[in-house]
Amino acid sequence: MLKNNLKASIILLGLGASSAVMAEQKIAVISSFSILGDLVSxxxxEHVxxxxxxGIDGDSHVFSPTPQDAKAIAKAQLVVINGLQFEGWMPRLIEAANYRGVQVVAANGIDELSNKEGGSGHEQHHDEHESHGHEQHNDKHEDHDHEQHNDKHEDHDHEQHNDKHEDYDHEQHNDKHEDHDHEQHNDKHEDHDHEQHNDEHAHHDHGDIDPHAWHSIKNVKVYVRNIAKGLIQVDPENRLDYQQNATDYIQELDQLALTLGAQLATIPEAQRKVITPHDAFGYFARDxxxxxxxxxxxxxxxxASAADVAKLIKQxxxxxxxAVFMENxxxxxxxxxxxHETDAKVGGKLYSDALSSADQPAGTYLKMMQHNVDTIVSALK
Structure with missing residues (x-):
């Protein structure tokens, strides 16, 4: 009996040690903000x-990193950022952390939207890319291929539909330009680091491109593929899991796009007018x-200047x-x-640049998009 108990104790100890090793083997990933963090998860x-x-309900536009943030990055195996100059504070933080690991710029390869009209009160749906939204409402069979003909990463999406075991890291081993770390250092937006040394307000300027690309489900599919490639680069042993997880999630995104499109189609286009505090929904408007x-x-x-506010009220x-909407x-x-000045009712709260806590309606990206559409449709009907 004593011998059996000893064997059982050894087995339990072994299982405990094995669990601890597995926990330690999780890939340490730093994401710049909560929406990206959810996509990485x-x-x-279970591998990350x-x-x-x-964090949740946080504003990346005015975020000020701390020494603790630099320490966290220094220990990370993978850093995931949005790009498009959204995180103007990130280059200096990476430098302070002396980070030399893999970086993923999630927005690399998306269909960018010009920022030239940002904050002016101009109607975003008059952008030259308006046709994307039309296609989404009228073609339930919209697939990844259409999007990918305009995207240098087109082969990823095509392969995902035809082969669930698509080798995401094949390109990484055969194309020296797939290294996200290299792209990060040579990206045309790298001048933010220089600007921040000379202008304390540099992180408020996003340049010519609207950085809020995650409000397009099409773009988020690109985010997901880029994240999968980064994880495979760091952890090739679990390549098949990352591939399958990405494929499954992209299917959820496709279904969500159809659902949201159908909901919004119940509102006549002339009534689809939304007022928000800051210009974060240009990609949503386009789609x-x-x-x-x-x-x-x-x-x-x-x-916002007094003239801009007066012009908006007049419009x-x-x-x-x-209806007008608040943001989290x-x-x-x-x-x-x-x-108060227009008698337009407050239609609810939209989630723009951050998720909510898990017990609130926008705890994940999928829930955030669904909540925003539910809120808009309910207010505009």
Whole structure:
């Protein structure tokens, strides 16, 4: 009996040690903000431990990194950022951490949207890319191939539909340009680091491209493929898991796009007019033919002028816009003022640049997109 008990104890100890080793083997991933962190978790699942620099309901536009953030990055095996100059503070943080590991710029390869009209109150759905939303409403069979003909990464999507065991890292081993770390250092936006040394407000400027690309489900499919490639580069042994997780999640995104498109189609286009604090929903506007108007530009760090606010109020009255919306990350006092002066009701809260806590309605990317559409449709009907 004593011998059997001893064997059982040894087995239990062995299992405990094995579990500890497995926990230690999780890939340490730093994501710049919560929406990216959720995407990494969906692709990495049990193989990753994700830390978000900007947490739930946090505003990445005005985020100020701490020495603890630099220490976390120094210990990471993978760093995932949005790109498109969204995280103007990141280059200096990477430098401070002396990080030399793998970096993924999630937005590499997306269909970019010009930022030239940001914050002006102009209608975003008049952008030259308006046709994307039309296609989404009228072609339920929209597939990855159409998107990928305009994307240098087109082979990923095509292969995913035809072979669930697509080798994501095949390109990484055969194309020296797939190294995200290399791209990060040579990206045309790298001048942010230099600007920040000379201008304390540099992180408020996003340049010519709207960085809020995650509000397009098409773009998020590109994010997911880029994240899968980064994880495979760091952890090739679990390549098949990352491939399958990415494929499964992209299928969920496709279904969500159809669902949201059908919901918004119940609102006549002339009524799809939305007022938000800052200009964060340009990609959403493009994909779903919704007009978004805002007093602020694409950064919450910008300030709306009295003239911009007056112009917006005049337009709201002229177009009979009957609802305005708050954001989870923004100072909503200006929206409350606009509501008071125009009699437009507050239609609810939209989640723009960050997820909510798990017990709130936008705890994941999928839930965030569904909540935002539910809120808009409910207010505009």
């Amino acid at each position: 969906e692709v990495g699942k 431990k994700v830390t978000n620099l900007v 779903f033919n919704v007009t978004f108007l805002s007093p602020q530009g694409t950064s919450t760090g910008s300030e 709201i009255r002229h177009d009979n816009v009957n 990350i923004a100072d909503n006092r200006l929206i409350e003022q606009i509501s």
